[in-house]
Amino acid sequence: MEKVFWDCPDFSLSQTLECGQCFRYQKEEDDCYTVICGQRVVTLGQEGGSIVFYGGGDIPFWKGYFDGDRSYGEIKQRLCNDDPIMAEAVSFAPGIRILRQEFFEMLISFILSQNNHIPRIRGLIQRLCREYGMPVKGDFYSFPTPIQLSHVSEEAYRSIGCGFRSRYMVDAVDKVLAGGFSTEELEKLSTDALRQRLMSICGVGQKVADCILLFSFGRYEVFPTDVWINRVFSHVYCAGEKLSPKELQKSAAERFGEDAGFAQQYLFHYGRKMKIGKE
DNA sequence: ATCCAGGATCTCC
């Protein structure tokens, strides 16, 4: 099989895919991963510092997906300078990069994420794709488009396990199909305006909106604040004192500035894996 | 088994 090598610094395939930002990958043998985005599917591995594409595919697209042009070395240096705690979080998973994922996938995925475990979110999305997406390759299905979901009822979402989130799903698809939610239109908006637009969808609060801002629109200054980041942040920066989400975001903005989104992902992954602040 | 999850909403004051 054709192998194409890509030397991308500060990049670990496993850390980037498994740090919680992405739900559409599957681990294969020999530490390879199959990743799906839209209609595209690719199998990748890592040999030393090089990423290996197996079987070609749209390599320029995937380099963009993995944010290949950004210097994460500089970001990490800014974050870790004079911050030993962040240095520890970064050294725990120095190969995390923030993926550039598709808007509608992120919208639906993070609506389904609320009050839910990551393993279960993945299962939900897998069922959604199997049920309403198109077969792409083997057992992999594309993420359903808004049109493919346009006829799906609340009861149908309930039957695949979406639970109380089912009515949010219907509202999200309806609003996207009604217009004003194309990627081209949305990416012109300021971060605050875009957040407000996203939050006009029922079931999208600030946290879900911020995940979409960070993982789909590259708004790297946002700091998605969930239960984990709450625990970690209060534990490592506030001597265990809990802050309100508003206070926490203000503090994170002062501390990390334009790099807050990157900081969030390093901290989130570190805190979740180390169970920091639990028990 | 029973707890809890990458929260949002509704209701109450």
Added chain:
DNA sequence: GGAGATCATGGA
């Protein structure tokens, strides 16, 4: 505008 209950489900 903030605190508290409620929401479905299944992985751990």
